[in-house]
Amino acid sequence: MKILVMGPGCPKCEQTEKTVRDAVAEAGIAADIEKVKDFQEIAKYGIFSTPAVVIDGEVKVVGRAPSKKDVLDWLK
Amino acid sequence: MSERNDISCACGAGAPKADKNGAGLGRILLLQVLAVAAWYVLYLQLLPFANWFAYGLLGLDPASHFGAAVQFFVYDTPKVLMLLLLVVYGVGILRSFVTVNWTRSFLAGKRESAGNVMAALLGVVTPFCSCSAVPLFIGFMTAGIPLGVTFSFLIAAPMVNEIALVLLYGLLGWKIAALYFATGITIAVVAGWVMGRMRLEPYVEDWVREIRAGEAADEPRMTWKARFAYALDSVRDIVGRVWKFVVLGIAAGAAIHGYVPEGQLAVIMGGDAWWSVPLSVLLGIPMYTNAAGVIPVVEALLGKGAALGTTLAFMMSVIALSFPEMVILRKVLKPRLIAAFILVVGCGILLVGYLFNAVI
Numbered sequence: 001m002k003i004l005v006m007g008p009g010c011p012k013c014e015q016t017e018k019t020v021r022d023a024v025a026e027a028g029i030a031a032d033i034e035k036v037k038d039f040q041e042i043a044k045y046g047i048f049s050t051p052a053v054v055i056d057g058e059v060k061v062v063g064r065a066p067s068k069k070d071v072l073d074w075l076k
Numbered sequence: 077m078s079e080r081n082d083i084s085c086a087c088g089a090g091a092p093k094a095d096k097n098g099a100g101l102g103r104i105l106l107l108q109v110l111a112v113a114a115w116y117v118l119y120l121q122l123l124p125f126a127n128w129f130a131y132g133l134l135g136l137d138p139a140s141h142f143g144a145a146v147q148f149f150v151y152d153t154p155k156v157l158m159l160l161l162l163v164v165y166g167v168g169i170l171r172s173f174v175t176v177n178w179t180r181s182f183l184a185g186k187r188e189s190a191g192n193v194m195a196a197l198l199g200v201v202t203p204f205c206s207c208s209a210v211p212l213f214i215g216f217m218t219a220g221i222p223l224g225v226t227f228s229f230l231i232a233a234p235m236v237n238e239i240a241l242v243l244l245y246g247l248l249g250w251k252i253a254a255l256y257f258a259t260g261i262t263i264a265v266v267a268g269w270v271m272g273r274m275r276l277e278p279y280v281e282d283w284v285r286e287i288r289a290g291e292a293a294d295e296p297r298m299t300w301k302a303r304f305a306y307a308l309d310s311v312r313d314i315v316g317r318v319w320k321f322v323v324l325g326i327a328a329g330a331a332i333h334g335y336v337p338e339g340q341l342a343v344i345m346g347g348d349a350w351w352s353v354p355l356s357v358l359l360g361i362p363m364y365t366n367a368a369g370v371i372p373v374v375e376a377l378l379g380k381g382a383a384l385g386t387t388l389a390f391m392m393s394v395i396a397l398s399f400p401e402m403v404i405l406r407k408v409l410k411p412r413l414i415a416a417f418i419l420v421v422g423c424g425i426l427l428v429g430y431l432f433n434a435v436i
Binding site for chain 1 (some may be wrong): 211214305
């Protein structure tokens with residue numbers, strides 16, 4: 001499973017990355033988590049507001065920090 | 077608008093999962109109706125309570141400075157915080173619909189003029205933090221939204237916001253709040269339109285124009301439960317962050333209200349000195365704070381005799397022309413375009429300052 005956390009580095013983006021890491025650890029899944037800071041790369045996914053989370057190519061959330069419960073639901 | 081959406085929710089979003097989610101959603105809606113009713117009843121008690129507290133319980137004299145200051149503080153603090161709770165929650169629900177991606181596809185294909193107006197109005201409610209300015213700019217450009225329309229959005233988004241509106245309404249009355257809203261939107265519309273006429277497209281960084289962005293991502297639809305949770309979350313986040321400023325600002329306001337002699341600032345920021353408006357704009361640009369931080373200052377300035385136009389100009393230059401935002405935008409805009417942006421918005425703010433000093 002490949003998880004991308006998109007964000008240039010604002011507090012909400014940092015928070016999102018932490019939430020995703022916590023959720024993955026809690027679910028006990030092996031996932032490859034990557035932080036994407038490059039705007040060009042972010043725009044390629046059709047994402048124009050950060051933070052955003054993409055799991056296996058599917059955009060899960062744009063423009064808000066998800067809760068841990070949200071992330072756990074996506075991981076199922 | 078939210079009312080209409082409430083109706084559509086009952087038959088739309090709730091339908092597929094009626095069995096599982098219907099009961100839960102009904103309970104949440106009922107709780108919300110009860111909460112709003114309780115809010116209203118409580119709100120009506122604030123003034124009698126403040127009067128009773130200051131003049132009855134503490135036995136202060138309504139005519140004394142101290143009595144007036146205490147009554148002001150005890151009335152205004154819960155009033156502004158309660159208004160903030162309600163407005164931030166309502167805007168939170170609205171924002172769960174008006175996402176940046178939705179705004180982008182809505183504005184795509186709109187012409188200038190009407191586009192400028194719609195962009196400015198959407199800028200008020202679209203969730204957007206300054207670190208999102210670059211992706212948002214790319215999103216608008218790749219959707220073919222005209223540069224001037226994009227700027228109407230970028231100007232209105234920080235300048236007119238719900239917290240500033242609540243604070244102005246709570247501390248200075250609805251007339252000044254309405255004035256701030258109308259002038260903020262007008263500056264965003266006119267400045268964006270002027271920038272559109274200036275043909276500044278070559279001064280967008282080349283790499284932005286070469287980007288081939290995908291279609292706006294399809295986000296999974298939010299359920300009504302998720303929208304309410306999102307609104308509640310934004311209340312926690314926003315009110316949690318700004319309440320300190322609000323209390324401090326009202327305490328300062330109460331002290332000014334009771335003690336400071338009027339007219340102290342009239343010499344520097346009064347309506348008579350022609351240079352006071354440009355000076356306050358120049359002072360405002362390098363300052364960086366959000367609306368919650370600047371409005372208590374605004375109240376203090378007005379209380380000490382500063383002219384309304386000068387003060388509004390100061391406030392708008394602080395929120396709309398912040399230096400850090402320019403640094404962020406520099407990634408996508410060449411210096412000449414940033415200079416044009418500062419110049420056009422600055423002129424708009426100057427005009428507003430002079431206009432209000434002349435009229436009021």
